[in-house]
Amino acid sequence: MPTNAVGPARPTYPGVYVEELPSSSRTISAVTTSVTAFVGHTRRGPLNEPVRVTGFAEFERRFGGLGSQSAVAYAVHQFFAGGGSAAVIVRVAKAGSGKAACVVLESTEGRSENRVLDVHAKEPGVWGNGLRVAVDYDTPHPDETFNLRVYDAKGDARESFTGLSMDSGHGRYAPTVINAGSRLIRVEAVGEGRPDPSGTVSKPFGDELPNLEVDLTVKIGDVEREFRLYDPDYDGEVPCSVAELALLLERKLRALPDAPGKHAFAGAEVTPFGRRIQVVAGSTDPEDVVRFLGECANDLGLEASVNPPVFPLEGGEDGAAPGPRDLIGSEADKTGIQALRGVADVNLLSLPELASYEKTEDMLTVVSAAQRLCEERRIFLLVDAPSTWVSVDTARAGVAAFDAVRGNHAALYFPHIQLTDPLTGRLRAFPPSGAIAGVIARTDSERGVWKAPAGTEARLVGVHSLTVDLTDRESGLLNPLGVNCLRTFPLTGPLVWGARTLQGSDALDSEWKYVPVRRLALHVEESLQRGLQWVVFEPNDESLWQQIRLSASSYLHTLFRQGAFKGSTPREAYFVKCDHETTTAEDIAGGVVNVLVGIAPVRPAEFVIVRIQQTSGQFAL
The missing domain is CATH 3.40.50.11780 (Rossmann fold)
Structure with a gap:
């Protein structure tokens, strides 16, 4: 049995042939009313x-x-x-009021310090002053690309963009990727080079790690702590890779006592990338900068690059x-x-x-x-x-x-x-x-x-x-x-x-x-205006007029059954007229089809009058 036949079936055997034909009527859907x-x-x-x-x-x-x-x-x-x-x-x-919060990310890679990326809140307002951005190089190509994360004032990560490049020809060009995908920030490239990573980043380690049995002093904010980086009696086998060193250092930092109410040491993160490590305080307070002090830290290359854990956006003003x-x-x-x-x-x-x-x-x-x-x-x-x-x-x-x-x-x-x-x-x-x-x-x-x-x-x-x-x-x-x-x-x-x-x-x-x-009339007008769009460029003849009458009447009858119009019959509630009287030969020549629709709306009972009359005598029960 053909289900989508567009023409008469070609009979090849005696019997009954069934075809499905598209309906000539078109449905008019009711539009929204309360958006x-x-x-x-x-x-x-x-x-x-x-x-x-x-x-x-x-x-x-x-x-x-x-x-x-x-x-x-x-x-x-x-x-x-x-x-x-x-x-x-x-x-x-x-007009002219309001300002978006912003921060300038800088780069020190192989050159004097310079601006490379301006980060602005997506929209003006004080709200943007609560945004923070963090940068790291933990990517498949740590010498070329970077990741950028956006935090809110509570320290929750809201957005993350990975594998970014500052090369305009790269498929992950930072301004293109961030501006297209972020609801919180927009960025603008203003210089060459990658933005510096957040926190403290070490110098590249050689093929072999240096001696790790050293005492280190770390300072986060105003809190200073000392610890032994590697103790063979407690720490098992000595780390032999940058990743193992990162895990060891992170465990040691998190074991240090925090300042009251702080989470800077307890939430510290140490991330390996390439032959380097990045140390970030477990805080989104820009003041919680991780600093390693002393000669031992310098020997390990932990004083190469020191930045806050996040870069805060500032200067936002409400309009x-x-x-x-x-x-x-x-x-x-x-x-x-x-x-x-x-x-x-x-x-x-x-x-x-x-x-x-x-x-x-x-x-x-x-x-x-x-x-x-x-x-x-x-x-x-x-x-x-x-x-x-x-x-x-x-x-x-x-x-x-x-x-x-x-x-x-x-x-x-x-x-x-x-x-x-x-x-x-x-x-x-x-x-x-x-x-x-x-x-x-x-x-x-x-x-x-x-x-x-x-x-x-x-x-x-x-x-x-x-x-x-x-x-x-x-x-x-x-x-x-x-x-x-x-x-x-x-x-x-x-x-x-x-x-x-x-x-x-x-x-x-x-x-x-x-x-x-008034609102019912607007609803009917909008529904008919949208529902009759198909009429445009159709042949303006009796066949079209009949389809218009059928579609509009079907829609209005649905409203009538729901109680939108007064009258006990459809004839009393509405009418649709579209014929040679509404559309003359001159209209047809001018490409015009006229549809006349009439409705009998139900008006509210604004005044209810109750008449009470006294009667004498008794009612039989």
């Missing part, structure tokens, strides 16, 4: 480069975790705690918090929020730093630019109320300023939330957009994008309280103005109690009044 972009200041991370993270642990690795001056970090933390599963982070800093222009960024350079233009799946946008702006005009400038981006990229913006809104009266007085930016691709939330700061253990106020993004992600996952992210199910996970406790009456003053209120109710605690867009003011009477209606 949230956070743009602003973080402790570390690549500048103006969108990075996708799927948990707060990954955010900590890439962007340094929580920082007292990073509203974005706390927002991301609240997002994942509240139910979020994927986020896109764009680190932004004030200042971004201003309005930095956040808006440049479309040409893809900076600030404009960096999101190259990201395919972003559905929500949070800018938590705006709430702390002293000037409302600066905040509105960024909100206006963000809304333009959201309209172009089908993103929904979560706007935090200014931190100066400390009461219902200040909110009512300040909301008039938002009349200039009342778009339907954004929603405004008030008041701020209060949580225990993990860094201090104290209660602290935060902009709510990160927590609200988590609520939206959780609601989308459990109910669907058409469900309003508000109500008793929209609890703010981990939130202790709100900066302003609103009553029903006070909420009733703000809700008609398009302000989504956060409320605290008995038993349920803090939750979202509003689902209007910025265009949801009663005075505007917009068809995009509600958040779920």
Whole structure:
């Protein structure tokens, strides 16, 4: 039985022939709904480069975790705690601020001391001051290549690059290998020769080892110790190779008493390479330099090259918090929020730093630019109320300023939330957009994008309280103005109690009044736009129109069955029209096919009115 036939089978015997034919229908897949972009200041991370993270642990690795001056970090933390599963982070800093930590590695091979390799932290920030690099020559070609390791502030090895060369024609050219593979550092060749190894490196031993029955004095930092290198009564056979000598010396060093709290002797490493040995203290403290003192050490060649156990990166400076222009960024350079233009799946946008702006005009400038981006990229913006809104009266007085930016691709939330700061253990106020993004992600996952992210199910996970406790009456003053209120109710605690867009003011009477209606439309638009890409360059005729109607109707029917649309039948819930009426002969001549899609979204039950009537008489039981 042919399984992939492309044409009719050629019959050769009487019987039934079965062929598999490709389906003419094409599936439209639903796109993501709650991937949230956070743009602003973080402790570390690549500048103006969108990075996708799927948990707060990954955010900590890439962007340094929580920082007292990073509203974005706390927002991301609240997002994942509240139910979020994927986020896109764009680190932004004030233009011209910030500096990457660095160290210059030098070489003394066969020439006067000179710079050979500049090592910089991958990104600007104080975080880079905790990085350390170590160099050794323990490679298959110890006279030509080297290894480089990167440590963090805790002394843990984070990255290792082996068999490196400073020859630009070599397959393991150090700048090429490190810059392509490291997440922590970048390097630049600035001279000739290899960087000197870490620790103390001996001179080359001859074909035979010298007399090892000598007393040595070693000093690491401020601690000085004496020991016998080889004692025939205790150390067995005398070492006859450089490798055996390295093992003996390492064992002797590790047996020496350390300074209190130190691990310099106990963790000492002695590495053989070629006819030489390298001695490194078991510490990542640059002050713990291994020094062998006296004539015996000189006779053994242990004073040839003395360096610290690691080379510390220094001079890193955090960038200042971004201003309005930095956040808006440049479309040409893809900076600030404009960096999101190259990201395919972003559905929500949070800018938590705006709430702390002293000037409302600066905040509105960024909100206006963000809304333009959201309209172009089908993103929904979560706007935090200014931190100066400390009461219902200040909110009512300040909301008039938002009349200039009342778009339907954004929603405004008030008041701020209060949580225990993990860094201090104290209660602290935060902009709510990160927590609200988590609520939206959780609601989308459990109910669907058409469900309003508000109500008793929209609890703010981990939130202790709100900066302003609103009553029903006070909420009733703000809700008609398009302000989504956060409320605290008995038993349920803090939750979202509003689902209007910025265009949801009663005075505007917009068809995009509600958040779920707007977000459902964006979801449908994006799914259809991607799912109908195959139409391009197909013959523009009735056959194509029929396939479009079939694909789009199948997708919309799936949403209808899930409860996305109102109506008891598909005809009442949606329609797809693509025929000679939508696509005229003139359109066909111009290479245009028009598809008309209509949906009947479910609007939230914002006001529930209960009528109670007294009756007289008795009910029969």
